[in-house]
Amino acid sequence: ADEQPNGPRWKPEFGGQSHLSHPSGSLPGDWNAGVHAVPREESDSRPKVVSKDFQAILDSLVARHLHEVAEIQAENADLRARFLETKPIKVLRTLKEHVHFPGEDETEKVSDALDTSKVLSRLSKLTNESEKVNEKPELTNFQRLQLFLQSSTFDAIISAVLFTNVMLLGLQLQFEGSRIGYSIAYYPEKVPADRDWPGIQEGLHIADHLFTVIFTADVVLRIACLKCSFWKSPMNWIDTGVVVLTLATVFLDMSSLPIDPIFLRLLRLGKLARAFRMIILSGRLESFGLLLKCVLASVTMLGYATLVLIFVQCVCGMIISTLVSRYLEDPAMDAEGRRHVFQYWGTFTRTFLTMFEVLFANWAPSCRALVDNVSEWFTLIFVAYRCIVGFALLNVVNSVFVSQTLKIADSDEEYLIKLRQKHQDQYRKKLETLFKAADVTNDGFLELDEFMRLLEDEKMHLWLSQLQLEYHDLMELFQMIDSGDGRIDWKEFMEGAGRLKGQAKSMDVFRLETKIDAVMKSLNDKDGSKQRWKRNISLDSS
Template sequence: MPAFSRERLRTVVDAPAFQRTVIAVITLNGITLGLESSADPTGRYSTAFFLIDHAITAIFVVEMVLRISAKGKAFFRDPWSWFDLIVVGAALVPASQSMSILRLFRFLRVLRLVSVVPNMRRVVSALFTAIPGLASILVLLLLLLYVAAVIGERLFREAAPQHFGNLGKSLFTMFTVLTVENWPQVAEDVMATEPLAWVFFAGFIVVSAFFVLNLLIGVIVSAMEQEVNAVRWEEDQALELEQHIAVMKEIRALNEKIDRLAAVLPDPADHARGD
């Protein structure tokens, strides 16, 4: 494709109106998929849902073709572009009766809002950036959960076998306590036989829910802050580049004016020789 036409096409694809149109189509797709899932598949609206679904798929295909044509190889260097391409391509796979599960990929198209809306894309990018730190804290949390489950099984197996009868039950019970959901009922069942069991549950909640989970939140907030700072730095660099280009244009314009004045005015050296 000629560079000029590609540049014009890139201008169209990057235009806010084009992005808003894509967002509107994705939103419409999400609404229709929800209505379709709750409606009678053999009802009178089934044909309408079928036509709308194919029309939206056609729009997404045209969008992908325009974006690939506008950006060329740069399209395939962007991970978000690959995400959009896979989601749209999955909807084009014919789903036979034996492969009807493939039709569920249509619902993934709603997730394209993540790649289209810049703020949502920053949030997901920040989460991916925070994965190394999150992994360490999650391992710490799992170790804490496992140790607490083993201790709980040893201490309260006889007092509350419905909660700590074996390691599997104990793990599930401690995970429930970790979520701080209905943990007083678990504690009361154990404390009916073991009055001091509250020390175990209170200590576990303080360490896990108050300390470790807040560490997770801190890592995510830090990653979000880094992502925002990176975006602001890129915006500042772009602004500085625009200002530099504008200053260079002014300097070139001044140089051209000086050259024109020099061509019109007489040379002082010639004037001195004439005298």
């Protein structure tokens, strides 16, 4: 009866407390601290001997405990390995391996390398060093001039000068037209234009030469500063050609050569080719750039629409011209009426032009010419033409152009990025206004009572609805945004409102489902482990 089975057993000698003894001499964990046994009776000095059944239960418990300890140790080792592979630990490890600081021992322990103060000081030193490395050297005046000539500011200045030059050309044409009108006695005034506008002709010549000097200096300066890179842009070639053309105009104007004045005027109008420079500026103006892209993308659609309209106009015009030809050839008809009808429908070119007038301009005179002189049945023809072509066909063409414009706008990634950034900036400004209005104490923080005042103000309800935030969930909003200190600052408010903006997205729902699945799996694993442990205990007990 004194012999015990192999494994843990009760020691016969113990001083007031019994403990298990493992064959190896020790047990892991807190088992060496002792397993309390039933104290012996003081009157009985003989060692207690446990029964075989109780000893079997103890052996089963010890074996189960050792197995669980081994599982926990394996799990801890796996978690430790995963922890060492996380991004922060990798960063700190890289900092330790690749950053050397003078005066430090190369065999410094990892715990010292991961010390917070040391890491922060090292990161500060690295930041300062990187700033010194990335610090741009001081630019020379020549380099600053090169950057200025390629900047949007310089393009805007030249564009403004070009616009002023165009206005000057318009004023010059107005003056020359007024002079021609006086020469043919079109105007009732008896004073010539040069007397009505004293000094205008000399002023126009001086302004024209001034703009010539400005544009020439622009091209020469850019060639001297940009050198070979100047010729890489097609717009610069156009500018150079316009300057050469302008200088030739000035030379021919000042010379005594017999040059046609109309030719000189056309040469002056050639300066308008510099307007292509606005295309460069359009890349920096969102709306103007989008307009040019839509116009260029609609060229093909415009060509097809023009062909359809020309075909319809030709067919309808030839039908009307054929119906009117008998009236024009009948000598018995009134001669004045025939001339009136011939003015609109006499030839193919007149008919073609009249059909476009009927479609886009004043269609009543041409229609009245046929209704009053030929037949009133033309009323039905013109009403049907205006309803089918003038209303249905033109609206379809317009809708196609609008659809093409929207398609270009939706496919322009650069424009969409800028538009999204603009909306984010506007949303941020609204949030800042809301935060300042709610912060009564002006301390830069929102307390709970300040936050709850939003519920009592109807204007704040409108603000929250514009920000796509529900005011009746304000308490939950505060609890979700609050980091735990009982108040929220501007950064917490901005980040929280951005996350809670609008309805739940599909990504939010998917993330929530993933977390719920992970929690359910963890609960099922724990429940399965618990059931297996109970089953093993019941089997061991039996």
